[in-house]
Amino acid sequence: xxxxxxxxxxxxxxxxxxxYLNELxxxxxxxxxxxxxxxxxxxxxxxxxxxLAYFGEFGRKGxxxxxHYLIEKIxxxxxxxxxxxxxxxxxxxxxxxxxNYSMYIRDNMKIVAVFDSDPSKYGTFINRLTVQPMNxxxxxxxxxxxxxxxITVPATEAQNVADRFVEAGIRGILNFxxxxxxxxxxxxxxxADFTGELLSLAYYMDHEKS
Amino acid sequence: xxxxxxxxxxxxxxxxxxxYLNELxxxxxxxxxxxxxxxxxxxxxxxxxxxLAYFGEFGRKGxxxxxHYLIEKIxxxxxxxxxxxxxxxxxxxxxxxxxNYSMYIRDNMKIVAVFDSDPSKYGTFINRLTVQPMNxxxxxxxxxxxxxxxITVPATEAQNVADRFVEAGIRGILNFxxxxxxxxxxxxxxxADFTGELLSLAYYMDHEKS
DNA sequence: TAGATTGTTAATCGATTAACAATC
DNA sequence: TAGATTGTTAATCGATTAACAATC
Numbered sequence: 001x002x003x004x005x006x007x008x009x010x011x012x013x014x015x016x017x018x019x020y021l022n023e024l025x026x027x028x029x030x031x032x033x034x035x036x037x038x039x040x041x042x043x044x045x046x047x048x049x050x051x052l053a054y055f056g057e058f059g060r061k062g063x064x065x066x067x068h069y070l071i072e073k074i075x076x077x078x079x080x081x082x083x084x085x086x087x088x089x090x091x092x093x094x095x096x097x098x099x100n101y102s103m104y105i106r107d108n109m110k111i112v113a114v115f116d117s118d119p120s121k122y123g124t125f126i127n128r129l130t131v132q133p134m135n136x137x138x139x140x141x142x143x144x145x146x147x148x149x150x151i152t153v154p155a156t157e158a159q160n161v162a163d164r165f166v167e168a169g170i171r172g173i174l175n176f177x178x179x180x181x182x183x184x185x186x187x188x189x190x191x192a193d194f195t196g197e198l199l200s201l202a203y204y205m206d207h208e209k210s
Numbered sequence: 211x212x213x214x215x216x217x218x219x220x221x222x223x224x225x226x227x228x229x230y231l232n233e234l235x236x237x238x239x240x241x242x243x244x245x246x247x248x249x250x251x252x253x254x255x256x257x258x259x260x261x262l263a264y265f266g267e268f269g270r271k272g273x274x275x276x277x278h279y280l281i282e283k284i285x286x287x288x289x290x291x292x293x294x295x296x297x298x299x300x301x302x303x304x305x306x307x308x309x310n311y312s313m314y315i316r317d318n319m320k321i322v323a324v325f326d327s328d329p330s331k332y333g334t335f336i337n338r339l340t341v342q343p344m345n346x347x348x349x350x351x352x353x354x355x356x357x358x359x360x361i362t363v364p365a366t367e368a369q370n371v372a373d374r375f376v377e378a379g380i381r382g383i384l385n386f387x388x389x390x391x392x393x394x395x396x397x398x399x400x401x402a403d404f405t406g407e408l409l410s411l412a413y414y415m416d417h418e419k420s
Numbered sequence: 421t422a423g424a425t426t427g428t429t430a431a432t433c434g435a436t437t438a439a440c441a442a443t444c
Numbered sequence: 445t446a447g448a449t450t451g452t453t454a455a456t457c458g459a460t461t462a463a464c465a466a467t468c
Contacts, residue, residue: 006417007434007435008410008414009434009435009436010435011409011410011413011414012406012410014409014413015405015406015409015410016390016406019365019388019389019405020390033448033449033450034449034450035448035449040390041390042390042392044436044437044438045437045449046436046437046438046439046452047435047436047437049449049450049451049452050435050436050437050451050452052451053450053451053452057450057451058450059449059450059451060443060444060449060450061442061443061444061448061449061450061451062442062443062444062447062448062449062450063444063448063449063450064448064449064450065450077413078409078412078413079412079413079416080409084412092307093306093307093310093311094307094311096303096307097302097303097304097306097307100303101303101304108412109408109412147415148408148411148412148415155229171415172411172412172414172415173411174404174407174408174411178229179229180226180230180250180251180252182252188411188414188415190407190408190410190411192404192407194384194402195225195229196222196223196225196226197222197384197400197402198319198358198384198400199221199224199225199288199290200218200221200222200224200225200400201358201382201383201384201398201400202288202289202294202318202319202358202382203221203224203287203288203289204218204221204382204398205357205358205381205382205398206289207216217458217459219458219459219460220459243424243425243426244425244426245424245425254460254461254462255425255461256428256460256461256462256463257459257460257461259425259426259427259428260427260428260459260460260461262427263426263427263428267426267427269425269426269427270425270426270467270468271424271425271426271427271466271467271468272423272424272425272426272466272467272468273424273425273426273468274424274425274426275426423468424467424468425466425467425468426465426466426467426468427464427465427466427467428463428464428465428466429462429463429464429465430461430462430463430464431460431461431462431463432459432460432461432462433458433459433460433461434457434458434459434460435456435457435458435459436455436456436457436458437454437455437456437457438453438454438455438456439452439453439454439455440451440452440453440454441450441451441452441453442449442450442451442452443448443449443450443451444447444448444449444450
């Protein structure tokens with residue numbers, strides 16, 4: 001197959017694969033089949049083979065996938081060697097939780113600046129980073145080569161913060177506020193709102209279908 | 211149409227509609243069209259009409275939807291009048307952030323008990339709730355009629371906590387840990403992992419397709 | 421009446437799953 | 445060789461979008 005357009009659903013599963021593969025190396029497993037992966041991750045084995053085949057032929061017929069090799073390949077696909085600098089706006093509880101989340105949120109992302117619009121927060125520290133005022137955002141983004149912005153402000157402020165990020169030249173935004181924000185094409189926006197997750201959980205608890 | 215099986219995607223959009231409708235009442239808007247909603251929420255109007263039509267005929271041809279009436283209907287569908295009691299396990303940063311999140315995480319969910327496996331945490335307070343040891347979980351779940359469990363422990367612990375929840379008779383689990391957990395059918399599990407969200411954001415920032 | 425917008429059917433698009441030849 | 449498992453095509457399933465008659 002090799003490189004058509006890759007669908008969002010596929011890319012979202014790659015980190016899942018990676019996570020489990022990492023567990024496997026820890027327990028010393030050398031080889032894994034799509035069957036094994038599927039069992040563990042609650043996915044169809046054919047789907048897993050198809051996902052991986054978008055990017056190349058990583059397995060061996062009759063044998064399976066070499067765990068180390070597959071990890072390496074997925075890391076390449078997701079570009080996990082390159083470190084991305086991240087700015088976070090909103091130092092409430094959620095913002096604090098995210099910044100503290102071991103500083104490196106994940107493998108290759110590093111929060112290097114935090115901002116708030118509340119003057120009483122200016123100069124206070126969150127995990128070794130000074131809280132900066134919003135009017136320093138643009139300059140800081142450029143100086144530190146920040147490409148991703150995280151929004152953890154109240155819903156009413158989210159679009160405003162997004163606009164500031166866009167002005168500053170950021171290329172991806174992860175919005176935790178419960179509101180839909182807009183950005184020009186060229187700036188990618190993902191929403192990480194768990195309200196929907198909770199409410200739909202409750203819905204299906206009653207309307208059993210599983 | 212009215213009541214086939216409702217797909218997950220549909221249910222996940224309902225809270226989105228509700229959110230925006232609530233904003234509209236605040237600005238005093240009485241009536242809204244699927245076109246308006248679609249523009250604001252970045253959704254196709256036909257999709258919105260179809261979603262709503264699963265549950266009944268809420269609109270008026272040539273006019274649109276009455277905002278108040280639609281809010282009422284969606285609240286009924288999602289059963290937002292009934293309060294659900296929630297237990298949370300894991301009092302790290304994320305757990306704290308969630309419990310503090312105004313106590314009522316959303317409209318109708320209330321965290322009424324928090325647990326941790328670290329003895330040094332026992333008896334400390336999080337937002338007026340005493341942190342309890344894990345061996346009190348089962349009794350507390352029954353006593354307080356808790357039906358939903360939130361997991362904010364490290365990935366290695368998540369399945370274990372899920373098992374305890376299941377034993378205790380919980381019917382829905384929201385897992386924030388970066389690991390896939392299993393539960394018997396009858397217990398619904400949703401995953402709220404933002405790692406995937408972040409990594410896929412980064413992926414598409416480079417492989418521009420939008 | 422003319423214009424707007426719903427509810428719904430039909431068409432399209434996309435994603436998941438099944439099946440199997442290739443081959444280790 | 446026999447058994448296992450991939451990569452990939454074809455079949456299926458499901459979700460989104462277009463189109464339009466009904467009607468306010």
